[in-house]
Amino acid sequence: MIASAITAYIAPAAAGSGIPEVKAYLNGIDAPEIFSFKTLVVKIFGIITAVSSSLHVGKAGPMLHTTACIASLLGQGGSRKYRLTCKWLRYFKNDKDRQDLVTCGACAGIAAAFRAPIGGVLFVLESLSSWWRSALLWRAFFTTAVVAVVLRAFIDFCRSGKCGLFGKGGLIMFEVTADNVSYHLVDLPPVIVLGVLGGILGSSHNFILDKILRLYTHVNEKGYRLLLAACVSIITSCCLFGLPWLASCRPCPTGITEACPSIGRSGNFKKFQCAPDHYNDLASLFFNTNDDTIRNLYSAGTDSAFNKYSIILFFVTSYFLGIVSYGLVAPSGLFVPVILTGATYGRLIGMLMGSHSTLDHGLFAVLGSASFLGGTMRMTVSVCVILLELTNNLLLLPLVMLVVLISKTVADCFNSSIYDMLVKLKGFPFLQRYAQPYMGQLTVSDVVTGPLQILNGVEKVGNIVHILKTTGHNGFPVIDEPPISDCPILYGLILRSHLLVLLKKKFFRHSISSDEVNVFEQFSSDDFAKRGSVIRDTINDILLTDEEMEMSIDLHPFTNTSPYTVVETMSLTKAHTLFRELGLRHLLVIPKSHSRAPVVGILTRHDFMPEYVLGLHPFLVGGRNKLLHFRKSTLIKFFSDLCRF
C-alpha cells in the first residue's frame, strides 16, 4: 500500500518496471517526468516496499530505471529544483551525451541486479538501445566493470554478516553446482520440448498481460488504484498462506547437511505445520524470497525434494500472480517472476522425464528459465550471458542457446516481445528499425501534410511569436528571399527552443538592414544547452511590448545550416531509413522541380508512424498483401536496395 500510495500521489511515472520508458527514451522519445528526481526517490522506496511486501514482482527493472534516472540527472546537470547541481556537469547538457549516460546507467542497473556485468551490457545492447556504436560499448563496459568491482568489494566487506542478506551468495547468485554436466542425444527431445513450451507460455504470458493491463487502465482511470493494489496484495497473501495447506507433509531426506525442517531464512525445507522431521515442499517454495526459491529450484541433487503436484500448483500461482502484479501502480519488475516461473516448469519437465533423462532437475530448472525468458522477452545472447553469470555453469551453454533459440522462434510466431508490447501500450511513438513494407509504395510527398510554417532569415518578432503560439512544431525551416539572395533559397532549420532563447534574451534589432553585431559575444553555447527534462519554457512565459513585436531578429547565426534533406519523390522507406539510422528529429523535404518554394515540407517522427500513414492512405490497409504490385515492387525494391552497399 505504501508503494502504491507514493507512486499514485507523488510520481505516477515511477509505476511499472521503467524498462519501456528507458527503451522509448533511447529511441528518442523524451516523455516528461520519467527521469525526474521525484521519480527516482519514489522508485527506490517503492520497489523496496513492494518487494518486501511479498508481492510477486522483481527488482531488476526498477533498478535499471533507478540507475538510468541517476545517469539522466547527471546528464542534465543535477536537479535545479532540489538544488542538487554541479557546475562541471554542464558539459553533458546535450541530448547525445545524456542518451549515452542513460545507456550506461541502464547497463549498470542490470549489472548490479544480477551481478552480471557483461550480461548487463548485452541486455541493453540487445533489448533497449536503438543506436549503438563501439565507443558506447566501451563506455558501458567501463561502467559495469566499476559495478563489478564495487559489488565485489561490498560482498567482501559483508562476508562477516554485517549487511543482513546482502552478499551471502557471493558474486554468483544462483550457483549451479552439478559438477558433471554431461548430456547426450537422448536429452535433446526434452530440451526441445522445453523450448517449444517456453515459446507458447511466453507468448501467452505477453497476450494475457496485455489484456490485464488494458483492464487495469480502465480500473485505474476510475480512481480505484489503491483498491486494486490492496486486492492483489490480499490475493497474494491468500495464495502464500493458503495454498501450502493443499500440499502434504513429506519426511525429511536422510543424509543431508542442511537443517530439516529449517527454521532459518533460506532453507529448502520449511516446517509449516508439519510434524517434526517433516517438511512442506510447497511452503518451501512460497516462504522464501524469490531469489532463494530460484536458488532452491536450481540446486542439484534435490530431485526428490519436491512433489509433482506442488510444483504444478506453484507454477500456476507464480504464472498468474506475476501477470496480475505487474500492472499495479507501483514499481515492479518482470525479470525475477519470469525466471522463477520458468524454473518451476523446467523442473516439472525434469520430473516428468524421470529416468529417461540423465540431466539433473536443477539443470532443467535453468533451461526452463532460459526458455521462458526467451519466450517473453525475446532476448538471445543476453539471456545466455545473464544466465551464465547467474549460474556460473559454462558447460550448460550449448543447451541454453538451443532452448532460447527455439522458444524465441516459437513465440515470435504469435506476438511481439513484452517490451515492444508495453512501449506500444503506453502510446510512445516508437520508431521501428525497419519501415513497413507498404511504405515502399509511397513517396515522401504522400505523407507531408498541413500548411508549412516558414521563417525568413531576418524575421519580425511579431511573426515569430505568432507562429510559436499557433503551432506546436519544434523546428522551422528558414528561407532567404530577395533582397538577401537572388532567389528564395533554403537557409536552414531553427529549433523552437532556440527561438525561445532569442526571444527571452530580446536579441532584437530595429530594422532588417541593421548592422551585424557579434553574436558570439552575446551568447555562449551554454545558453542553448539542453534543459532538464522537467523545465520546459513556453512562449507564454515571455512578455514582449508592442514596440518589441515590431522589431526583427537575424536568425542566420542561430540556424543549423546543414539540415538533412530529401527530395519529395524519395521513397518513404528510404526516408524512414535515413530518419531512423541518423536519429533525426526533423527532416526537410525539398521540391524536385525548381519552380516551387525551396522547401515543401518537414517530416517528423509522427509522419512515419504506421497508424498515421495508414490513416492518410487507407487503401494500403487492405492492399498490404496484394500480389498485383508484387513483381513490379520487387524489382523496384531491388534497385533501391542496390543503392545501399
Place this chain on the structure above:
Amino acid sequence: MIASAITAYIAPAAAGSGIPEVKAYLNGIDAPEIFSFKTLVVKIFGIITAVSSSLHVGKAGPMLHTTACIASLLGQGGSRKYRLTCKWLRYFKNDKDRQDLVTCGACAGIAAAFRAPIGGVLFVLESLSSWWRSALLWRAFFTTAVVAVVLRAFIDFCRSGKCGLFGKGGLIMFEVTADNVSYHLVDLPPVIVLGVLGGILGSSHNFILDKILRLYTHVNEKGYRLLLAACVSIITSCCLFGLPWLASCRPCPTGITEACPSIGRSGNFKKFQCAPDHYNDLASLFFNTNDDTIRNLYSAGTDSAFNKYSIILFFVTSYFLGIVSYGLVAPSGLFVPVILTGATYGRLIGMLMGSHSTLDHGLFAVLGSASFLGGTMRMTVSVCVILLELTNNLLLLPLVMLVVLISKTVADCFNSSIYDMLVKLKGFPFLQRYAQPYMGQLTVSDVVTGPLQILNGVEKVGNIVHILKTTGHNGFPVIDEPPISDCPILYGLILRSHLLVLLKKKFFRHSISSDEVNVFEQFSSDDFAKRGSVIRDTINDILLTDEEMEMSIDLHPFTNTSPYTVVETMSLTKAHTLFRELGLRHLLVIPKSHSRAPVVGILTRHDFMPEYVLGLHPFLVGGRNKLLHFRKSTLIKFFSDLCRF
C-alpha cells in the same frame, strides 16, 4: 615452406590472418579474390601446414577467414568457376545478404577456434563489423549456437580417443581450476601493473609489427618471399632447439599425479637431455603445442614449476617470434601468440610478487593474456567473454575487466589497434565511423571535383559506351531534360553493372520516342543479381555494331529513383555521417540555387578519405589544431549536433 609456396603461387590473398580483409569487407570494401574458392582451399591447407611446422602463429584468424569465405561463397551462389553452384542460393545474391552471411561466418570461425560461441559473436560485433542490427545479432547467435552444438557432439564422439588431439580438453579449452579465487585489496596493485604493462607492451607490439611488415613488403617485392619464410622458420627452429640448453635441469616435484618427466605429448615436465627424475622447464614451454603451453601456464598449483629466467627467456622469444612470423606470405593468426605471450609475462609478474599476493600464478597468467589482448587488439567485452569461455572461471571476471580496461586505455594513448593498423597498411579505403574534426570546416562542394558524367533518361548507346570506356565510375546520375520534362530534373542514379547488363542484352530501341516495351517481361531480378567476387564484366567484353551504337536505351525502368542526396552547402561532417551510417556507395550532390544543373556532383567513399581531403585543402593540415576557429566552430558544431537527437 609448403604453406608459403602455395600461398605465394596460388592465392596470395590467403596470406596473413584474413581478419583485416574481413573487416574491410564488412566496411564495404570488396577487394578482389579475398573470398574466392582458391583462397579458401589455400587458407585451409596453408594454416594446417604453418601451425604444424611449429611456426609461432595462431589459427583463430585463418579459421575466421575460412568460415567467412564459405559464407561468402554461399552468398554468391557457390563457385561457378569450379562448378559448385546451387540454384536456391541465388536468393542471397545481393550485397546485403552476402554481408550478413560473412558476418555470421566470421562469428562461427571465432566460435569454433576458441569454442566460445558468445565470445565469437561479440568479437565480430566489437572489432570487425561496421554496421550492426539486432536481426543480425540474432542470426549470428543462431550460427554460433549451431557451432556449439556441433562441437559438443564431435567432442562427445571423440571422447574415446578416435580423433587424435581433438576434443581432449572438452568444451573448455583452458580450464582454470583454482577453486577458491579470493582476491583482496592487496592484489589490486599487481593487477594494475599488469594492465599498464599490457598497454605498453601491446602498443609497442603493434608499433614493431608495423615496421616489420613494411620491411617485409620491401623484401617480398623483390621476390624473396620463400627465402624469408625459410629464414623465419629456421630461426624458430633454432630458438626451439637451442634455447632450452640455457635452462638448467630441475628436479621433479614430489607428490604430483602427472608423469615427470613426461614422455607423452602435453605434459608439463619435458625431459630434454636431463637426468631421470629431472625436467627442463624451458623445454616444457617450447616443446608443446601452443594450446598446451597456454594450458600449462594457466594451470593452478604449479607456482614452483617454472624458473624465473626460463619464463623471461620464453617471453622474449615468444614476443619477437610472434612479430616476425606474422608477416610471412602464409596463413597466420595473431590470437594464440598474443594469448601465449601475455600468459608468460603475467606469470612472471606473479613470480615477482611472490608471497605479496595471494593469487595463484595461473590466475596471473590469465590476467596477463587479458592485458596483452587488450593492449594489442583493444577489444573489451569480447576479450572478457572469450577468456571467460576459455577458462570457465567467472569469479575472475572483475579482475579481467579491470586489467583489460587499463591496458586498452594505456595503449590507446600511443597508437591504434592492430587490426586498424593492418587495414591501413593494406591500403583499404576504410571509412571510419567518425569524420575527422577538420571536416566540419568544409562543405560538400569543397571536395566535389572533376567533370561529372551525366546520362539522359533516354540515352544513345554510343554515349553510354564512351562514358563507360573513358571513366571508371560505378554510378551515374540520370537526368531528364526537355521534352521529357519541363526543365532538367534529376531522375535518379544508375549503376555501371546494370548498364553493362543492358548493353549485353542489347535492350536497345531505334528512336527516342519509340513505344514502351514491358521491361518486366524481358528482365528478371536475377539478371541484375550481384555476381561472384571474381567475375567482373567489363565494357570491353561487349561488342556492338555501328548501327547498334546509334540506337538508344530507355534507362528509366532501371534507374534507382530514390538516391540519397545532399545539398552542396551541407557540412562535410554531416555528409560523412549520412554516407557512413547508411552504408552508401554513392551520394548525389544537388545545387542550392535553382539556376544550375540539377546535380552538381557525386560523392563516393574516396571523397571522404582524410588523405584526399587534406590533399585538396592542404591548409587544414597545419590548421587542424588552430585555436582561431575554435570558438566559432564550437558554436556551429553545437548547432549542427542539435539537429541530431
